[in-house]
Amino acid sequence: MSRVAVVTGGTRGIGAAISKQLKAKGAKVAAIYAGNDEAAKAFNAETAIQVYKCDVTNAELCASTLKTIEAELGPVDILINNAGITRDAMFHKMTLQQWQEVLNTNLNSLFNMTQPVWGGMRDRGFGRIVCISSINGQKGQMGQANYAASKAGEIGFVKSLAQEGAAKGITVNAICPGYINTDMMKAVPEKVLNERIIPAIPVGRLGEPEDIARCVAFLTRDSAGFITGATLSANGGQYMV
Numbered sequence: 001m002s003r004v005a006v007v008t009g010g011t012r013g014i015g016a017a018i019s020k021q022l023k024a025k026g027a028k029v030a031a032i033y034a035g036n037d038e039a040a041k042a043f044n045a046e047t048a049i050q051v052y053k054c055d056v057t058n059a060e061l062c063a064s065t066l067k068t069i070e071a072e073l074g075p076v077d078i079l080i081n082n083a084g085i086t087r088d089a090m091f092h093k094m095t096l097q098q099w100q101e102v103l104n105t106n107l108n109s110l111f112n113m114t115q116p117v118w119g120g121m122r123d124r125g126f127g128r129i130v131c132i133s134s135i136n137g138q139k140g141q142m143g144q145a146n147y148a149a150s151k152a153g154e155i156g157f158v159k160s161l162a163q164e165g166a167a168k169g170i171t172v173n174a175i176c177p178g179y180i181n182t183d184m185m186k187a188v189p190e191k192v193l194n195e196r197i198i199p200a201i202p203v204g205r206l207g208e209p210e211d212i213a214r215c216v217a218f219l220t221r222d223s224a225g226f227i228t229g230a231t232l233s234a235n236g237g238q239y240m241v
């Protein structure tokens, strides 16, 4: 059976790799993006994956976009909450705006995107939800009090929802990527990247988006029904829990 999958932040970086991987596994994929029309257009031209513009911080827009997707592709079986941003600053320099932007995009979006599909998954007795958290939600990170709080919150969300969904055939899992070779890394000063971050990764390199996409493919298979509430680390050995 062809499953319908929604991927937020699905046209760039880790999300783009996830969208492609799920399509390759036979899913009908809807890739949601926030604002970069050019990248979304190029992604659609390259992959033929349908793209939908939607700000995941806007609850009403999420609900209406998901309605449109369900009308066009069918009921949502797989949801990948991947959209995320950083606004890194040492806490003594962090502004309220930096705090709120990160919490709204990374954490509040989980409610906005998940609640509209949750009832349908419960009714149909099947669902696969994967939230892309972070190594820094597990271990904390200087300069990321906002981001680490949002990503640790995501793990709490996953563990709670996993308990609610278990009897209804819905699995809810978190993946905690380490440092991955995407646009997000461009905000990290080169000196910090080369002298602090890469030397701390035992495999000696950044991860690639496909490293994470393969984890998503594994967790969203129909046959993965016994894995729920899990936190899968994919970080090159940088942090072992």
Ligand code: CAA
Pocket: 086, 088, 089, 090, 133, 134, 135, 136, 141, 142, 143, 144, 147, 177, 178, 179, 180, 184, 185, 187, 188, 189, 192, 196, 197
């Ligand atoms: N690991 C280790 N040390 C770090 C560090 C890191 N990730 N980030 C900063 N530091 C250290 C710096 O090397 C520096 O140390 P020294 O004073 O000994 O040289 C100290 O912290 C202060 O850093 P800056 O001089 O750069 O101070 P700043 O105020 O100009 O900037 C900062 C601070 C905004 C945190 C900046 O250093 C930065 O962006 N660091 C990267 C933070 C980071 O790791 N972000 C993760 C981005 S990727 C991501 O978020 C995806 C994911 O899920 C993993």
